[in-house]
Amino acid sequence: xxxxxxxxxxxxxxxxxxxxxxxxxxxxxxxxxxxxxxxxxxxxxxxxxxxxxxxxxxxxxxxxxxxxxxxxxxxxxxxxxxxxxxxxxxxxxxxxxxxxxxxxxxxxxxxxxxxxxxxxxxxxxxxxxxxxxxxxxxxxxxxxxxxxxxxxxxxxxxxxxxxxxxxxxxxxxxxxxxxxxxxxxxxxxxxxxxxxxxxxxxxxxxxxxxxxxxxxxxxxxxxxxxxxxxxxxxxxxxxxxxxxxxxxxxxxxxxxxxxxxxxxxxxxxxxxxxxxxxxxxxxxxxxxxxxxxxxxxxxxxxxxxxxxx
Numbered sequence: 001x002x003x004x005x006x007x008x009x010x011x012x013x014x015x016x017x018x019x020x021x022x023x024x025x026x027x028x029x030x031x032x033x034x035x036x037x038x039x040x041x042x043x044x045x046x047x048x049x050x051x052x053x054x055x056x057x058x059x060x061x062x063x064x065x066x067x068x069x070x071x072x073x074x075x076x077x078x079x080x081x082x083x084x085x086x087x088x089x090x091x092x093x094x095x096x097x098x099x100x101x102x103x104x105x106x107x108x109x110x111x112x113x114x115x116x117x118x119x120x121x122x123x124x125x126x127x128x129x130x131x132x133x134x135x136x137x138x139x140x141x142x143x144x145x146x147x148x149x150x151x152x153x154x155x156x157x158x159x160x161x162x163x164x165x166x167x168x169x170x171x172x173x174x175x176x177x178x179x180x181x182x183x184x185x186x187x188x189x190x191x192x193x194x195x196x197x198x199x200x201x202x203x204x205x206x207x208x209x210x211x212x213x214x215x216x217x218x219x220x221x222x223x224x225x226x227x228x229x230x231x232x233x234x235x236x237x238x239x240x241x242x243x244x245x246x247x248x249x250x251x252x253x254x255x256x257x258x259x260x261x262x263x264x265x266x267x268x269x270x271x272x273x274x275x276x277x278x279x280x281x282x283x284x285x286x287x288x289x290x291x292x293x294x295x296x297x298x299x300x301x302x303x304x305x306x307x308x309x
Contacts, residue, residue, distance in 0.1 A: 001039065001042055003072070003075060004025075005035060005038075005039055006068040006071050006072050007025075007068075007072060008021060008025065008032060008035055008036065008039075009036070009039065009047070009064065009065060009068045010065065010068050010069060010072060011024050011025070012032075012036070012048075012055075013057065013065045016054070016055075016056075017054065017055075018032055018033055018036075018054075018055060023162065026137065026162070026163065036048065043064065045058075045060050046058055046060075046061070047060065047061030047064050047065075048061055088119055088120050088121070088288070089120070089121045089123070089139075089142075090120060090121070090122055090123070090142055090286065090288040090289065090292070091122075091123035091124070091125065091135065091140055091141035091142055091143075092104055092123070092124050092125070092141060092142070092143050092144075092145065092292060093124075093125045093126075093127050093131075093132035093135055093136075093141045093143065093144035093145060094124055094125065094126050094127075094145055095126075095127070095128060095129070095132075095145060095146055095147050095148075096126055096204075096233075096234040097145065097147055097251070097275075098234075098253060098254070098257055099253075099254065099296065099299040099300055100145045100296065100299075101124070102299050103292060103295040103296040103298070103299045104122075104124050104292070106295045106299075107122065107288075107291060107292050107295055108122055110291070120288065122288075123140070123141070125140070125141055127144075129144065129146040129148060129156070129278065130159070132144030132145075132146065132278060133159065133160065133163055133165060133278060136163070136165055136278065136279065136280055137163055137164075137165075142279065142280075142286065142288075142289055143277055143278070143279050143289060143292070143293075144277065144278040144279070145170075145275070145276075145277055145296075146167075146275065146276050146277070146278060147173065147251055147273050147274070147275045148273060148274060149273050149274070152274075160278065164280060164281050164282075165278050165279065165280060165281055166278070166279060166280075166281040166282075167276055167277070167278050168276055168277050168279075169274060169275075169276045170275045170276050170277060170296075170300075171274075171275045171300060171303060172272045172273075172274060172275075173251035173252055173272055173273050173274070173275050173303075174251070174252045174267055174268075174271075174272055175249060175250065175251055175252070175267075175268045175271040175272060175273055176249070176250060176251070176252055176265040176266055176267055176268060177193065177196065177247055177248075177249055177265070177266045177268060178238075178241050178247060178248045178249070178250060178258075178263050178264070178265050178266075179241065179247050179263070179264045179265075179266065180241060180242050180243065180244065180245070180262060180263065180264065181262050181263070181264045182262075183199075183245055183247070183264065184245065185199075186264040191266065193222040193268070194222050196222050196223070196224075196247055197222055197223075197224040197227075198224075199224075199227065199245055199246060199247055200227045200228065200229050200244070200245070200246040200247075201223045201224065201225075201227060201228050201229070201246065201247060201248070201249075202228075202229045202231065202237050202240050202241055202246045202247065202248045203228065203229075203230060203231070203237070203248065203249075204230070204231045204232055204233055204234055204236065204237045220249055220268065220271070223249070229246055238261050238263065239261075241263060242261050242262045242263060249268070251273050251275075252265070252302075252303070253265070253302075254299070254302040255302060277293075
């Protein structure tokens, strides 16, 4: 019998509902029911009475619940003993946004300079929001930073609620067209977004069809979908833009970063994306989370016109 099966039984006892217990573990109701059946097969007796009004524990089932609670408690105490010498973990999901990467690098440097590397294991994952939520549930990450146009979508809100996660908005990010400084349109006094249709559009994404989302966003209908260069890295995208007459669309970056890459940015009127953070609901902010978020606020100071130095 596996440890998680003891936890299934305890949660079923607490909620009195297979559906509620299944939701707790992000399982389907049939899968949890099958797991309980396998426990009963292994024990050789029923722990539940099943009827039209739901389930209730048998007398032997209640005794088994008490044993499950004792076993889980003992295992928790064993894990506590082991964790006293374990490194504390802190993970961040980054949607390939450079200020998030910069904040994480600064955190790593501060931990190293403070002689804290023996205490902390720091991790960064480059993923989109749904993959980020999975990492939060797996406790591999503590924060998932997101940048998107659909963070208020009802389907996303339901997903977060079902996963026991919460969302907090951080910033509205202006969106720009990014060109090389030497691009023919960079210094065009009569520049218009429609002129970009004559040039290749560079996008990156894990899914090859991601670019076609742009056809559904009115603010960027100037993108010519017959002239697309697809790459799988934001860094590669920046280099392609800086070295060709292609262009990209993206959220605002710190001016010093654009200067380093030789990028000229043109604001897109009335087009922003929302930046926010997803975390496990109800958890107290850890010291490392607070330190990271403070560094991220500093990195985002360019939105307020703060001096990056």
